[in-house]
Amino acid sequence: MPRAMWKGAISFGLVTIPVAVYPATEEKTLRFNQLHDEDGGRIRYKRVCEKDGEEVTFEHIVKGYEVEKDRYVVLTDEDFDAVPVASSRAIDIVQFVDFDEIDPVLFKKSYYLVPEETGAKAYSLLREAMKEDDRVGIAKVSFRDKEHIAALRFKDDAFVLETMYWPDEIREADFGDVDVHQEVRDQELTMARQLIDSLTSEWDPAEFSDAYREALLEIVEAKLNGQEIEIVEAEPAAKVVDLMEALKASVAAAKKDAEPAPTKKAAAKKPAARKPAARKPAARKKAVGE
Numbered sequence: 001m002p003r004a005m006w007k008g009a010i011s012f013g014l015v016t017i018p019v020a021v022y023p024a025t026e027e028k029t030l031r032f033n034q035l036h037d038e039d040g041g042r043i044r045y046k047r048v049c050e051k052d053g054e055e056v057t058f059e060h061i062v063k064g065y066e067v068e069k070d071r072y073v074v075l076t077d078e079d080f081d082a083v084p085v086a087s088s089r090a091i092d093i094v095q096f097v098d099f100d101e102i103d104p105v106l107f108k109k110s111y112y113l114v115p116e117e118t119g120a121k122a123y124s125l126l127r128e129a130m131k132e133d134d135r136v137g138i139a140k141v142s143f144r145d146k147e148h149i150a151a152l153r154f155k156d157d158a159f160v161l162e163t164m165y166w167p168d169e170i171r172e173a174d175f176g177d178v179d180v181h182q183e184v185r186d187q188e189l190t191m192a193r194q195l196i197d198s199l200t201s202e203w204d205p206a207e208f209s210d211a212y213r214e215a216l217l218e219i220v221e222a223k224l225n226g227q228e229i230e231i232v233e234a235e236p237a238a239k240v241v242d243l244m245e246a247l248k249a250s251v252a253a254a255k256k257d258a259e260p261a262p263t264k265k266a267a268a269k270k271p272a273a274r275k276p277a278a279r280k281p282a283a284r285k286k287a288v289g290e
Contacts, residue, residue: 006143010113010126010152010159011090017123018116019091021143024160025110030216080145091161093137093152102136102151106164113152113159127154191247198254 004020034043047056064072091113115123130137130153137152141161151162219229 004114005111008141009090009119010123010139011092012122012126012137015122015126016090017119017126019113019119019123019159020116021161022112022114023109024112028210028213030213030220083142091139091141091150091152093139095138096130096135097138098134099136099151099153102164105170107151108148108163108165111161111163113161123159127157127159130154188244188247191244191251195247195251195254198251198258 002022004022006021008019008021010017010019035041036043047058047061048054049056062074062076064074066072113123139150139152139161141148141150141163148163149166150164153160153162222229
């Protein structure tokens, strides 16, 4: 098990459940280092003071909040510890809501909550009580120098803490001069619904994979083995001006993709059926030559 990034307690009325917090996700993005193109040397960045031009070590770096241009208020670790909020030591549940009431745009990052031995029973009790009515707890919690609003839900038997953006951190949907309220014809709406129906299936995240990352790894492997990389240009997409024609073509393509592939048994019969037909012309040609 990885090291806990935070320890505290779930606060539920007068009940407290000691928990440890672990990241529930990890990014699999390929990481690249910057190199000098002439000799392959690694490019390093230095922490340099803009006033004296000297390199500064970590022990001499402090955090400053800019209150106006080039004027800062310096905060120490003691200042952060002195912030008088209850959520600095607890995941304080302030209300319960239905999960579908929360706009997904608010969600930021997921964490697993693992109970301490003394809080295991209360952990199970809260989970089962929430499961009974399909509830999600809304809580406040402070870590990494910031207070978060968060949703407390469960995945299988484990509680998951979903940190969320504050409402004032969500940008307005500004479309500029583009009018997104266009008139839609009944035929277009019917065809669009058919396309949606043809693409509708049960959600299974295991069916998806990062094709870009996989292809990039193949290129890395090929270059490592000294192979030449062939650049295949993508075919330009056909421009369809008429929306209705585009919908019809999309529905037809979706139906074709949904057709079951031929079974191995059927595929094996086809070559066998073609073999006698291939031999007959050769036999006739020999007879004419005689």
